[in-house]
Amino acid sequence: MPIGERIKDLRKKAKMNQEDLGAILEVTGAAVGSYERGKREPSIESIKKMCEIFNVTSDYLLGMTDDRYATVRFNSKVELQTLLEVNEHVTLYNHELSKDEKQRIIDVSSVMFATKNQTDNTDV
Incomplete structure (x- = not known):
């Protein structure tokens, strides 16, 4: 889907008109129409x-993927823990995680990775 169609689709889903989006982007509504x-x-x-307004990746907006949201894969608890500790602002579904929420994710992931490792070892 071309970028113009994506912009129009996202704008309509956000219940915005071209002038509303133009005001946010600091362009005219006519410019938004030209994009579309x-x-x-x-x-x-x-x-x-x-991308910020519609909570999508630039790859999605530009039509390079049909996945609206970034996908991050972790192969270990250490990778996930590092991401959560190094980045002060981590957002999940439009909600910025507090330190307590980050810690809960680390705790839950410990169980998940331990379970996965046990399953992998029994498959040998």
């Missing part, structure tokens, strides 16, 4: 803002 019709391409700054 493929007559003009949004700036990189506008693309970044739309």
Whole structure:
């Protein structure tokens, strides 16, 4: 799906008109219409803002994938724990995680990775 169609689809799902989106992007509603019709391409700054507004990845907005959200895979508890500890702001489903929530995820993941490792060892 071309970027213009994605913008229009996301804008409508957000119950916004072209002028609303234009105001956020600091462009005119007519400019948004041009993006949607493929007559003009949004700036990189506008693309970044739309990704934030609509909570999608730039790959999705640009039509490079049909996955709206970034997928992060972890092969170990250490990788997940490092991500949660190193990054001050971690968001999950539009909710910024508190320190307590991050710790709960680490605790739960410990059980998940331990269970996975036990299952992998019994398959040998």
